[in-house]
Amino acid sequence: MTFLYENFWLESGSRLTGTWLWPWRGSEEGQDLVVLISKVTLGINQDGSMECDFLSSHVPWAFGGIHGVGPSGDPWLMLAQIAPASLSLVVNSENDWWAMVDGLIRALTYNNEAEVSQDVGLTKADLHDAYKDSGISVDRIADWSVTELVSGLLAEATNMALTQIVDGRTRQCAFPDTTHECQHDVFRDVFAGWTTGLIPVPDFYPEVDE
């Protein structure tokens, strides 16, 4: 079970081309945070690695994401945003994800070829459920922040088992049995490991329902 590939439709034969984490500008203290993950399809000839940076620069609550290409080379990205649920009160909205939806719509006006094809709004309880679905008891992630929980799901998209990521978080190392340049942050260690080929690429990647 890979959360992102289970919840977002990808054409068979799609593959991952990169990941990124953005300096998140919010604070978790005393905040009830909510998460919005959006799949954005890009223009056929656009450069996913650059466009995810461009888009994140214009999205106020951008946190990170992954990008890839379909079987025909058509690029896509999945952007994760994190924001306080209380922002909805500012505009009297009943939608806790309002600020993030609006921020993404605004940013996409600077790229006419990009469009949101799917999005999923999550609470912290939903994130716990995602870990439970991978066989991880909530006790093991009870002290994780929302940013850590989301980082874990992004890291999992590199084909690293979520259980290994949870194991690695204790020692902040994803590859304890392998000589590597450790990032001393399990999530960044996974991303770096994917870049340097420490994580095997699956035969059929990602697995999707036909």
Added chain:
Amino acid sequence: MLEPKPWETYWPHMFRLAGFGGAALFMRTVLISTFDDSADGAHPQFALDISTLSPHFMNNYLARFSSPDFVDRLSTFFFTAAAQWHPEVSVASFQDERLGLEISITTSTESVVGVVVKTVQDLEDEIREFDTLDFETTRSALAQASFDVRQLNGIGEPPDGDVYFGCVEGLQ
């Protein structure tokens, strides 16, 4: 039935070169009307809107005219900048005096190129002041830009003659 005039089949063309950090250069064609004393009043002419974007500002320069070979030169500039090993040394900056636009390559690695876009704020000022956008983009984005910018030429099925911003031969 009346034949459609060229401007009735006109469809604006867009160009976008995006970069890291939320920077982008945009261009858009626009058909404008100009007046002179010589003939029958209004004369349609193609012009170009230019915009520069960062996360902190967006500057728009509207309805500017260019030199005749603008699109070809800009396309060649982008392609050469994408292809050369050290474009910051080997590629001369692109300049269009009439448009008030200058684009230079300042740095490069094997995959990323630094670009500086300088735009004249007001073309009618005697002492010109510039707005500057300094950003990095990928070589693949520059290569794509060299193709995309050529779309600016494909306005309203233009005649065989030269088509540029500020003069469209055959368009009466």
